[in-house]
Amino acid sequence: MADTTAAVLRSAWNEFLDSILLNLPHFLAMASLVLAGWLIAWLLAFILRAVLRLVRFDLLSDRAGLASMLARAGMASASEVTASMAFWLVWAAFVISGLGALGLEGTGALTSAFVMFVPRLGVAVGLLLIGVVAANFVWRATLLAAVNANLPSARLLSSTARWLILVLSAAMALEQVGVAKTIVLTAFAIAFGAVMLGVAVAIGIGGAPVARRLLERQFPDKPHDETKQSPDVSHL
Amino acid sequence: MARPSILSDELLRQLVPVGQVDIMVGLPTHNHAATIGPIVTALHAGLAKHFPRERTVLVNPDAGSDDGTREILMNAPLAPDELRGIPALRTTHRVSAGNAPQHGHTGGVRAVFAAADLLQAKVVVLVDPDVIDLHEDWVEQVARPVLTRQADLLLPCHPRRRFDGALLSQLVRPLLGAAFARQLPSHVSGEFGCSGQFAAQRVTDPLWEQEPSRASMDIWLLSTALALDLRITEANVGPRKFAERRDSPGLSALFGEIVGTTFGCLDRFAANWLSRTPEVRLLPGGPAWPLMDDQNPVDPVPMAERFRSGVRDLAPLLHELLTPGTHAALRETASAAEPTPRLSDSLWATIVYEFAAAVHRHLMNREHAIQALVPIYLGRAASHFAEIASSDEAEHQGRLNSLESEFARLRPVLLNRWNA
Known part of the structure; x- marks a missing residue:
């Protein structure tokens, strides 16, 4: 009995030690990949941060309206966010490669899924950035045009235009990364349709006189020269 | 050196026989049949009366008028005094040719400048085709100071309502004046007299490619003269009446054009004004602000x-x-x-x-x-x-x-x- 127990224990320990000896290089390979990946990702983020500061990326993002949106969301500067994203993306690639080095079942599929996901993520981030820049441009242009045309509720009008573009670009970005695709598309369609229907109903029922006044001002019977505050004033 | 591509073949063909001139009067038109006849008569009368010995030419680049403007211009009678027997000592030249319609008024001005370059004109005078009461002494008031080298650029001024021209008086003039440390003429009206050399040097300016509006072009010419430190002056030419302009933009568009050009000129000529001393050089005789009687006060x-x-x-x-x-x-x-x-x-x-x-x-x-x-x-x-x-x-x-x-x-x- 004692001999049998000793043999079983010896065999178990031998198997365990064999397995350790067999897998240790894989663990070491994974650890080296993760560590080297962290260093490379950190270095890349460091260089990227320096380059972005050199090209005054924060100033550009400030002018594009990106900085204010990030600040509103409690996030760091645009260059910091970009550098962090690059760090995590590169490190995640190394971590997944490290998992692959373990030779575990399914890690190959995980790696290929990640490789497939990265370009989609890039496109989604690009869509979001373009959306933010376009939304702010349209917001400014609408605000200025409305104020200078003396339209009522200029801020409401311009904010509505901005948020519509932001929501549209966010929906496109989410659709790109495949997050709850059907729900996002359905929710967007319902929300957009509801807003348009609401505006149509509001103008049709409650705001018909206002709409008429706006249209009459926009398309007068006689050309309207807005330089003339009174019949005979010329600003030039 | 004139750029033939700026001058249409038709205009070039008519200009070459004219030869060198002393005074070139430019009159760019586009459907100005209602005003052009009396302007041409007054101009020729003024040239015959005040510049009998100078070689003169009236150049009309027309941007595709379909109301007979060119025919009226070419058939407009010479001045009554000439007809009564005061002979002109020189041939009276009058040239009219089609110009690219898409380039509009400023394209016509550029063609006049190119023509001045070609004919080596000493003085270029630009007339507003919308004016309806041009008197025969006007051309003398604008051309004489340039011909006698008292000025390189002369801007005519005329009495206006006190509330008119606020964009110029409140923004453009004080800003450009302070930047370039020069007191500026009171009016920028689309009409001017300038030296032939100044006109010829402007022909190849890249600004033409941006197709500036009429008002922007005036600001640009004034800023260029300021940057080159040329002699700028003004002449009070008396009351003027203008036909209502058909292409008047709204305030936002007008403001964008005028202020955009002014800021653009500050940018472009920064090297010229940044180094200037702050002592403002005064305009000879000071700026004139002749006022008309105001019957309709403006509610601010x-x-x-x-x-x-x-x-x-x-x-x-x-x-x-x-x-x-x-x-x-x-x-x-x-x-x-x-x-x-x-x-x-x-x-x-x-x-x-x-x-x-x-x-x-x-x-x-x-x-x-x-x-x-x-x-x-x-x-x-x-x-x-x-x-x-x-x-x-x-x-x-x-x-x-x-x-x-x-x-x-x-x-x-x-x-x-x-x-x-």
């Missing part, structure tokens, strides 16, 4: 209301364009209780300087930054209108001189913000 309150709402609604943009102190002072002014808030000379000058520097430093999309100034300009115009409502000519001129002095005093603000 609607403009003041647009100023208030604009400053409130555009706060996020103004926050980006103005320094915190200036923005706070502007908000305080806009929230004043009186019907027409008083936007002081010093605050207005500081705002204009900060906007010019913001556009130069690309703090915001250029057009957006300029459009954000429109409501503030309306506030300044309202404030100015309220101040001059009952002033006489001397008081009116005093107010404008005082504004220019304030712009000149605060010139360091412009330099400081420009180089920030």
